[in-house]
Amino acid sequence: MKKLVILVGLVACIAMIGCKKENSNTLNDEDLIAQIFTAGMLWNSQAALLKGTYPINIQVDNTIQGPAGGYIHVIGSVTGSMSIDDQTGAILGGTMLLGLTETINDYAFISNDVTYTMNGAPYLSLTGTFTLQPGGVLFGTASSMQFGGGVRVTGTNGFDKTINIQITIIINSAGTGGTVSGTIGGRSINYSF
Numbered sequence: 783m784k785k786l787v788i789l790v791g792l793v794a795c796i797a798m799i800g801c802k803k804e805n806s807n808t809l810n811d812e813d814l815i816a817q818i819f820t821a822g823m824l825w826n827s828q829a830a831l832l833k834g835t836y837p838i839n840i841q842v843d844n845t846i847q848g849p850a851g852g853y854i855h856v857i858g859s860v861t862g863s864m865s866i867d868d869q870t871g872a873i874l875g876g877t878m879l880l881g882l883t884e885t886i887n888d889y890a891f892i893s894n895d896v897t898y899t900m901n902g903a904p905y906l907s908l909t910g911t912f913t914l915q916p917g918g919v920l921f922g923t924a925s926s927m928q929f930g931g932g933v934r935v936t937g938t939n940g941f942d943k944t945i946n947i948q949i950t951i952i953i954n955s956a957g958t959g960g961t962v963s964g965t966i967g968g969r970s971i972n973y974s975f
Contacts, residue, residue, distance in 0.1 A: 809935060811966050813893035814945070817900070819929070821846040821854040822882050822908040837863040838878060850897050852888030864914070873914060877922075880910035886933060898937040903944050906931035915955070925953040929964075943967070 825842040840860040847853050864876035886902040908929050913922025929949040936942045949964035949971070963972045 808894060809896075809898055809937065809941070809943070810893045811969075813891065814898075814900070814933075814935065815947070815949075815966070817848075817889070817891050818854070818884060818886075818906055818933070818947075819908075821856055822884055822906075822929075824856065825858075825860055825880075825882065837861070842882060848889040848891055850890035850892060852886075852890050852899065854889050855885045855887070856882055857885075858882035858908075862912075873917065875916045876914050878910075878912045878914070880908065880912075880927070882908045884908065884931075896937050896941075898935050898941070901934050903932035903934045906933065906947065912953070920955045921953050921957050923955070925955075927951040927953075 821844075824844050824846060825840065838861055842856060842858045842860065844856045845853050846856065858881045860878060860880055862876060862878035864878075865874035866872070867874055884902065884906040885904075886900050886906070889900045890897055891900070892898075906929070908927065910925075910927035912925045914920075915922055927950070929951070930947055932944055932946045934942070934944045945967040947964075947966055949962060949966070951960060951962050953960040959975050961972075961974050965971065
């Protein structure tokens with residue numbers, strides 16, 4: 783089960799790396815998404831709770847401090863069920879559902895040597911459905927994550943922009959790649975990773 787938690791986080795992080803980098807001295811989409819996504823995935827610090835919890839029911843309530851001030855408050859739950867062979871400990875299959883909301887307050891971070899401050903407009907959500915096949919190595923076809931909402935970002939030289947985010951990540955069955963599609967600030971993205 784812990785392998786599933788690590789794999790889900792890793793696949794989603796790899797998917798975010800494909801975001802286009804902006805020119806120097808401007809906000810980098812990748813830096814923005816990395817801050818938001820990292821905060822949302824910190825629920826897996828509670829992965830040890832999954833060892834004896836079938837069905838899965840983890841309540842998430844984390845506050846992440848910004849590297850240069852402010853915070854992101856993440857609430858929600860990770861639910862589902864796993865079938866485990868009592869004798870061997872092998873995963874026989876299961877489903878995990880992710881439902882998180884991020885409220886962002888004056889969260890400050892650095893991108894291209896400029897400090898930006900982010901606030902929710904009004905918030906972001908991170909949802910996902912992960913189906914694990916028998917053996918615990920392969921994902922089912924329904925495995926995906928959705929990341930959406932809006933943020934307002936301010937910075938130096940009058941930078942003030944509201945950025946809407948709608949991204950869907952589809953994970954391939956081996957958990958080694960997939961597709962990312964949607965929009966970041968009105969810019970379409972559609973690629974495989």
